Amino acid sequence: MPKIVGLTGGIASGKSTVSGIWSDHDVTIIDADKIAREVVQPGKPAYWLIKRTFGTGVLHQDGTLNRRELGKLVFSNPGHRTVLNRITHPFIIFSMLSRLFVAVFIKWKTIVVLDTPLLFESGTLLPFCAAIVVVSCDPEQQLERMLKRDAHLGMTEDEANRRLASQIPLAEKARRATYVINNTGEMDQLRENAVHVLDRLKPSKAGEFAFRGLVLVGIAKIVFRLSQR
Numbered sequence: 001m002p003k004i005v006g007l008t009g010g011i012a013s014g015k016s017t018v019s020g021i022w023s024d025h026d027v028t029i030i031d032a033d034k035i036a037r038e039v040v041q042p043g044k045p046a047y048w049l050i051k052r053t054f055g056t057g058v059l060h061q062d063g064t065l066n067r068r069e070l071g072k073l074v075f076s077n078p079g080h081r082t083v084l085n086r087i088t089h090p091f092i093i094f095s096m097l098s099r100l101f102v103a104v105f106i107k108w109k110t111i112v113v114l115d116t117p118l119l120f121e122s123g124t125l126l127p128f129c130a131a132i133v134v135v136s137c138d139p140e141q142q143l144e145r146m147l148k149r150d151a152h153l154g155m156t157e158d159e160a161n162r163r164l165a166s167q168i169p170l171a172e173k174a175r176r177a178t179y180v181i182n183n184t185g186e187m188d189q190l191r192e193n194a195v196h197v198l199d200r201l202k203p204s205k206a207g208e209f210a211f212r213g214l215v216l217v218g219i220a221k222i223v224f225r226l227s228q229r
């Protein structure tokens with residue numbers, strides 16, 4: 001049957017890099033961070049709830065969300081973070097599940113990946129995942145890579161450390177994973193490790209045909225019953 005895979009890790013541990021590598025191998029990626037940006041566009045319900053809750057101080061002059069200001073607020077105050085999660089997560093999850101349905105039942109994709117940084121923290125999508133893959137590296141590497149990547153945003157070491165502290169430690173996530181992709185080395189090594197794990201995730205051809213056969217038989221039964229009315 002098509003395989004639904006949860007891809008997670010810690011902040012800046014390399015999830016997006018791995019999903020980029022996998023999407024070159026015809027894998028469908030449903031990216032929670034990308035969807036999280038879509039659901040807070042001006043005019044969307046989550047946008048209005050954020051504006052009403054946190055005020056215009058978290059908006060730019062043109063009305064769009066000031067992610068830096070909101071980030072500073074929620075990563076220095078767990079209460080505010082919980083409130084933001086309660087506002088945004090239902091919309092993010094609804095959008096991810098709709099896309100998952102289309103990928104599995106309409107596009108007939110063999111592997112669908114839920115790229116979700118907070119897979120363990122939130123827990124909602126865990127029951128959908130046949131396998132969980134954690135991209136792992138050392139906390140020092142997370143910090144260093146985050147500071148380098150977000151230097152243009154003026155991210156300070158203090159802010160970066162607060163973001164790290166807001167998540168379940170990577171080592172704990174790795175313990176709960178079905179597969180761990182080690183990202184403590186160079187990019188080439190990460191590419192090799194990511195492809196190796198992808199090979200192990202591929203469902204068998206027999207299982208895939210059996211699943212599709214069962215779905216087709218189910219549809220045929222429904223059509224037959226409807227035609228008897």
Ligand SMILES: CC(C)(COP(=O)(O)OP(=O)(O)OC[C@H]1O[C@@H](n2cnc3c(N)ncnc32)[C@H](O)[C@@H]1O)[C@@H](O)C(=O)NCCC(=O)NCCS
Nearest residue numbers: 010011032033036067070071074084085088092117118166
């Ligand atoms: C606070 C916000 C505005 C900061 O935006 P910013 O552009 O600086 O960061 P971005 O969204 O690119 O997230 C970067 C990483 O931060 C981490 N992160 C984001 N939100 C959270 C959170 N609520 N709790 C813990 N870590 C988080 C994730 O590892 C994510 O990959 C934004 O992250 C947000 O709206 N978060 C709430 C929605 C959410 O939980 N998103 C994560 C995907 S479900």
Ligand SMILES: Nc1ncnc2c1ncn2[C@@H]1O[C@H](COP(=O)(O)OP(=O)(O)OP(=O)(O)O)[C@@H](O)[C@H]1O
Nearest residue numbers: 010011012013014015016017145149185186187190
């Ligand atoms: N093995 C590596 N060596 C050097 N840099 C790396 C390596 N892997 C990833 N990076 C870099 O580290 C940064 C973080 O990687 P990436 O964006 O893939 O992480 P992420 O887990 O998706 O982060 P986030 O949770 O913040 O979205 C990126 O700039 C990426 O290019």
